[in-house]
Amino acid sequence: MTKVSMRAPAVVAGAALLLVAAGDLARPAPRASSAAPAIEAGASGCGTGRPPLRLGPQALPMRNDGDTAADVTLIDPATGGVYAEAEGVGPGTTRTLRITLGPGAYAFHCVQDGPGDPVTGPVTRITGSGRGAAAIVPVSENDLYAPTRSYQAYVAAGLDRLVERTDALRSAVDDGDLDAARAAWTPAHLAYERLGAAYGTFGDFDGSIDGRTEGLPGGVHDPGFTGFHRVEYGLWHGESASSLARVTDRLARDVRALRSDFPNERIDPADLPLRAHEILENTLQFQLTGEADQGSGTTLRTSEANLEGTRELVDVLRPLLRPRYPGLAGVDAGMDRMAALLRGRSSVDRLSQADRERLNGTVGELLERLASIATICAPRRRSQGSGG
């Protein structure tokens, strides 16, 4: 995998946002307010205006007539649970919230950038029957610290194992024993692939340690092609030990540098929920297609290692997910199913079409489920009075 950071966390922590707002940044001039009916989410009110909330699917135009951006959430006033949100509604603009509402109590909660206090609007009670979106008690950045620390410890332990195994690979190449080197390559590579979620903090190391040939004009012969896959290419394409020694040496050095650098790096807690599906997105894209293979025929073992990294992530997030995600058992079941399909497998080329389809379908479905972890656990501020 080489994706250094697939995307930045979408949410800025409350404290940081306030600092920006209090600084010298020029505020955008408010746009002329539209006259169309809308629900106020600004200076003149929070949750007042039209249309009224009702049962079923609806589109709610949220208008910010203030002169700073506003974050608007539709909440359950009893628990502070969030049904829907619109972040950073610009001054003078209207943003539409789309949501399906079931019976229950609802209130808008507006947070205007700047020194003002957050406002919770009037409570609307909807009666009747029908299924609506669930209110989810926000996960704060604070809530993510403990899972992040656990994950960091997992990565640190994994890095020790990685260094050991990469050293063994280097020794085998230095000894000129290419059979031993081929045997040592896979465990070393898997030790790296198990780390999964930490890509955002590995920075350039990821490209040098585990890069593929994308973006390299010379492909496998490009001098910029380094790391595990470069070594793999050589080991499985008849390259001599003396020629490979330079490459394995560089790899072993990069891996050690990563380990010594890692304690100084901080995993952004907001990254953690995103990685829950991003690791396996890459697995689907590069491993289950066989694209990452440079001769060893081990992309399914890589997939297994990626799944382990994903499992670790889900486990550290589990305390946050348990009360918030009814589909969690389905995630576990999907991971078990994927693991069962991968057990004892190594190369996608050896799978029958039926087995391959089953694996692709299982991973695809698991990804749909994992994607919810990112939206549920994205760090959010809590409305006043909410528990948790």
Place this chain on the structure above:
Amino acid sequence: MMTDRRSFLRGALAAGVAGAVAGPSAAGAASPARATEAATRPFHGEHQAGILERTRRRTVVVSFDATAAGRSELTELFRTLTDRARALTGGGAPGDTGIAAPPADSGVLGPDVPGAGLLVTVGVGASLFDDRYGLAGRRPPGLTQMPMFPNDALESAWCHGDLSLQLSADDDDTVVHALRDVARHTRGAMQVRWRMNGFSSPPRPSGTPRNLMGFKDGISNPDVADPRAMSRLVWAAPGTTGKGRNAPEPAWTAGGSYLVIRLIRMLVEFWDRVGLDEQEQMFGRSRDTGAPLDGNHELDEPRYAADPIGKVIPLTSHIRLSNPRTPQTADSRILRRGFNYDRGVDAVGDLDMGLIFTCYQQDVARQFETVQHRLKDEPLTDYIRPFGGGYFFALPGVRDSTDFFARALLS
């Protein structure tokens, strides 16, 4: 595990389902045009959409392999397919799930999904009736694996499948939106085996649309407005035995129809290097007008009796072989629903395009295969290359809001 998995197929993205189901009345009221279009073909009915209806401008034909782990997951798959087909053809705002999940809908059709004119047709292939789902005893006797015909060059990656799905609409984005939606909701239970996008041309200048050989194609279809003809030629006939078979059609097939899909490449460069007379003799029709070579208008009936040795319309011409228009051959007529396809380029730089031939019938052996047998070695075979497709059974229609695709088959 099972319970939860099922709750995903129908639950994890379910607000989308619920919302869209609740949506149509409101959306329809706001848009008279949409309401009219929807009224022409309600989702519920004895038969599925996409068989008798006017051919839409765009289509995708998809074959899937079922990956569901057992009978109950397979049933959930058909329920999910039904939910999605009902929601997508009804249109409306996809109900959103707030922060619990990414958006329920791809947004490709904007915030309010217009149902307008989307046709969904679901079929099952013979392979679904193997030992995986305990359905072996329920296979309609006439549903077999498509054989290799003498002029075929079938590629296995482009053939057969456990399920067929055809999505048709007048716009590409409607088709793409529906395909993404269906695939998203069914990933764990079925995987695409092959798919082909197609289009149907507008009349040039009038009448039946032309294929990519420049000829009007599908002129002499049976009359879809004639229910007696349809029940004789198109709809399955439970309780009766088909041609060359002893076992009767099972009761669950009522309202369904046999579907033959043939992916036929047209060697258009070669074809374009053939003189017009020769082209017309191969088809038996005028390229300009579509008229049979003994007539003036495309709808003119060819008079084969008056031309017994094929002086005007050669005995080997496509129209004469495929439909000799005799009392003996009347029951071999098929309902053709073809689309053109156009994709990529081959190893010698020739364009890869042709025909997605689909036809519906009551009995594949009595109809399609009989016609196919008559067409063996026709001169046109030099200019085409059938490389894929399969036999499917288009399921009976979904009767009401509690019914679902294949209910009668699975229960």
